[in-house]
Amino acid sequence: MANDYVQLISLIERLHRHLLELVKLELEGLGARDINNVQALMLFNISHAEMTVGELTLRGCYLGTNVSYNVKKMVDNGYLDAERSAHDLRSIRVKLTNKGHSLRDRLAGMYSRHSDMLAETNLTEADLQGALGVLERLERFWTMANYRLDRRVQDPFAENAVRQHRPASAQRGGKL
Structure with a gap:
């Protein structure tokens, strides 16, 4: 299962x-040179909504991008x-202009x-629905795993707390 999991992650990337x-x-075909592909996906995800930059960050996967910078552009x-x-x-709400729409x-x-x-x-609608179902379950798993890991990092007294953020000497109670 571990090999399939790693292959699935690579495929998603x-x-x-x-x-x-x-x-x-x-x-490029539209001649839109003042917006990049990541910004265009953000624009698509905003759609007809009005949202904060934080909500936009949670809604999309903008790997390696600075959402605030892209919103400003x-x-x-x-x-x-x-x-x-x-x-x-501190909160900025954004919505599409006519040009954005x-x-x-x-x-x-x-x-x-x-x-x-x-x-x-040869892909059927059932194939797409099956793939969507699997990916939604994987998303729920990752959300749950992130939540659990985040809780362990935040609670230093938890039995299985993640202590990688402190030097080993500090973990054993030694001086830094």
């Missing part, structure tokens, strides 16, 4: 890179409107074309 490449090609380039929260000045609709069109292309392959 490759699929994410392929998606980013497809979005990049779509942006999309605001500067006219894809997003940003407004400080009246209740919490237009690009989001073009990306939805790309996804629709991909769906039509999938219909021409």
Whole structure:
């Protein structure tokens, strides 16, 4: 099972890179040079909602990216409107502008074309639903595993607490 698990993780990473490449090609085809593929995925995930930057971070997988920086660039380039929260000045709420909605609709069109292309392959709707079910269960497992690990790191007195953040001498009660 361990080998299959590692292969699945590698496949998920490759699929994410392929998606980013497809979005990049779509942006190039549209002549959209003021937004990158990661920013376009953020834009798509915001959709018709209004949300905080923190909510956007939780909603998507923007590996190795600075969400605040990307939001600022999309605001500067006219894809997003940003407004400080009246209740919490540290919080910024974002929503798509008309330009942002237009690009989001073009990306939805790309996804629709991909769906039509999938219909021409030997992948069935049942195959996609089965894969989706497995990936959703894996997501729940990772969420649970993160929660458990986070709890162990935060509670230094827990029996199985993770102590890798302190030198070994400190773990044994020695002086640093």
